[in-house]
Amino acid sequence: MxxxxxxxxxxxxxxxxxxxxxxxxxxxxxxxxxxxxxxxxxxxxxxxxxxxxxxxxxxxxxxxxxxxxxxxxxxxxxxxxxxxxxxxxxxxxxxxxxxxxxxxxxxxxxxxxxxxxxxxxxxxxxxxxxxxxxxxxxxxxxxxxxxxxxxxxxxxxxxxxxxxxxxxxxxxxxxxxxxxxxxxxxxxxxxxxxxxxxxxxxxxxxxxxxxxxxxxxxxxxxxxxxxxxxxxxxxxxxxxxxxxDGSAERARPTLGEVADTMARHAEGLTECFDIERYAIADFRKHVGWYLKGFTVGADLRRELATAESLDGLSSSLARLERDQPWPPNTDTPRGKSGERDRVHLPDGWLDDPYDCVVPQDAESDISGG
The missing domain is CATH 3.20.20.70 (Aldolase class I)
Known part of the structure; x- marks a missing residue:
């Protein structure tokens, strides 16, 4: 392409x-x-x-x-x-x-x-x-x-x-x-x-x-x-x-390999954000996605999802069953879902599909990234 x-x-x-x-x-x-x-x-x-x-x-x-x-x-x-x-x-x-x-x-x-x-x-x-x-x-x-x-x-x-x-x-x-x-x-x-x-x-x-x-x-x-x-x-x-490329080979990492990736991800976020506490808090949302389908106890999942430091996260990751194989039937929806009752639009937005008026303060509440 x-x-x-x-x-x-x-x-x-x-x-x-x-x-x-x-x-x-x-x-x-x-x-x-x-x-x-x-x-x-x-x-x-x-x-x-x-x-x-x-x-x-x-x-x-x-x-x-x-x-x-x-x-x-x-x-x-x-x-x-x-x-x-x-x-x-x-x-x-x-x-x-x-x-x-x-x-x-x-x-x-x-x-x-x-x-x-x-x-x-x-x-x-x-x-x-x-x-x-x-x-x-x-x-x-x-x-x-x-x-x-x-x-x-x-x-x-x-x-x-x-x-x-x-x-x-x-x-x-x-x-x-x-x-x-x-x-x-x-x-x-x-x-x-x-x-x-x-x-x-x-x-x-x-x-x-x-x-x-x-x-x-x-x-x-x-x-x-x-x-x-x-x-x-x-x-x-x-x-x-x-x-x-026409190959039927698919990646099927063990839970140990997933845990290693999780550790690298958290370490990378720490280097990116400079503040470890903020980076680990940002990483928490990924925990459920990484562990989807694997058998992990509720207490350990909670520890991983509430970790406050790299050391704490590493200690919890070390308790995972590293030899556990990739779970079947995990190619299913991930992340947010659901429809909305309506789409929020500027007043009169649908009146004329061809006007070129830029809404006032179009980006004022989302400036900053």
């Missing part, structure tokens, strides 16, 4: 996930297989303001190439400035634009999965990004639309091609679906049939490497974007590389 000047094989992208895809986790994933590994979503306003938290979030490990940054923005001018900053200061090798985030604090400002409904505003943002990117490829990730009555993905795909976007990723859900229900792979197929000039990547309900191969076969998409399926499973990228 070719995304601008980048040759990507296997055709796999790690989806940006807030609080997850920081440098320590990306390094663990990269060690398992190749592809594109995208950092957490960065707000364009925070980047151009050089917010200290944001500047820390875009740090990459020395081993990370190519470097991918995902940007969130609603104002075309600020998006253009942010992309120009990335290109001129060599902050990354690839820029992805977020038009898929469904969380209320984003959509109520007209951002994320709400934005493609405003066709002309989307066009202005894409034009500003591509026009300021220089040689860097610009891609976009989106959802089907706001809800089933306001689908936007086919129009957005056409606009993206016209404005020089290098690739499109489609999550087969609407914003209202959030992470509930079943991803609509048929929509990915329809987008690929409509967009033939650039790669189309599919996203949604890829819990195993076999799911990824099946998605490509059923939809004709050029590659896949993996999000929740890799939570607690960085070795999924080894499976994906094997699968796309």
């Amino acid at each position: 070719k995304i601008g000047p980048l040759e990507v094989w296997p055709p796999v992208v790690l989806a940006p996930m807030a609080g997850i895809t920081n440098a320590p986790f990306r390094v663990l994933c990269r060690e398992q297989g190749a592809g594109l590994f995208v950092c957490e979503m960065i707000t364009t306003r925070a980047l151009v303001e050089r917010n200290p938290k944001t500047m820390r979030m875009i740090r990459f490990a020395d081993s990370e190439r190519p470097r991918s940054i995902q940007l969130y923005g609603v104002d075309p001018e600020i998006v253009g400035r942010a992309v120009k900053m990335i290109a001129e200061e060599d902050l990354a090798d690839h820029v992805d634009l977020n038009f898929g985030c469904p969380v209320p604090k984003v959509t109520r400002r007209g951002g994320g999965s709400a934005l493609p409904y405003k066709r002309n505003l989307l066009r202005r943002i894409l034009r500003a990004a591509v026009g300021n990117a220089g040689a860097l490829p610009v891609t976009m990730k989106m959802r089907k639309g706001i809800d089933d009555d306001h689908l936007t993905y086919l129009d957005a795909g056409r606009i993206a091609v016209e404005e020089g976007v290098a690739a499109i990723a489609l999550h087969g859900r609407t914003a209202r679906q959030h992470y509930g229900g079943v991803a609509d792979w048929e929509a990915i197929r329809r987008l690929k049939e409509a967009v033939t000039d650039i790669p189309v990547l599919g996203n949604g309900d890829i819990w195993s490497a076999d799911d990824a191969v099946r998605m490509v076969a059923e939809t004709g998409c050029d590659g896949v974007v993996v999000g929740r399926g890799c939570l607690g499973r960085p070795w999924l990228f080894k499976d994906l590389e094997n699968a796309f």
Whole structure:
């Protein structure tokens, strides 16, 4: 798969996930297989303001190439400035634009999965990004639309091609679906049939490497974007590389090997955040994902999920049954799920799909990363 000047094989992208895809986790994933590994979503306003938290979030490990940054923005001018900053200061090798985030604090400002409904505003943002990117490829990730009555993905795909976007990723859900229900792979197929000039990547309900191969076969998409399926499973990228190379070999680590990975993950977070207490607190959310399917006593699980130091975490990890084999039937949904009653939008957002008005204070409550 070719995304601008980048040759990507296997055709796999790690989806940006807030609080997850920081440098320590990306390094663990990269060690398992190749592809594109995208950092957490960065707000364009925070980047151009050089917010200290944001500047820390875009740090990459020395081993990370190519470097991918995902940007969130609603104002075309600020998006253009942010992309120009990335290109001129060599902050990354690839820029992805977020038009898929469904969380209320984003959509109520007209951002994320709400934005493609405003066709002309989307066009202005894409034009500003591509026009300021220089040689860097610009891609976009989106959802089907706001809800089933306001689908936007086919129009957005056409606009993206016209404005020089290098690739499109489609999550087969609407914003209202959030992470509930079943991803609509048929929509990915329809987008690929409509967009033939650039790669189309599919996203949604890829819990195993076999799911990824099946998605490509059923939809004709050029590659896949993996999000929740890799939570607690960085070795999924080894499976994906094997699968796309035609190998049936799959990683099946023992509980001891999983524990070693957990220790490295926590150590990496400590180096990244500098403050051990904060790093270990951040790691706690990963414990349940790493241990999914394994037989671990409730008391020990609780100890691991409430650890307050590296030493405490290491002591608890040492008590795991290291020879316990990889559990069967673990290629199942991970992370958040469930639908929303409605999508929070700016007042009057649905009145005119073609106006270009940037909502007032569009990024004011999410500046800082």
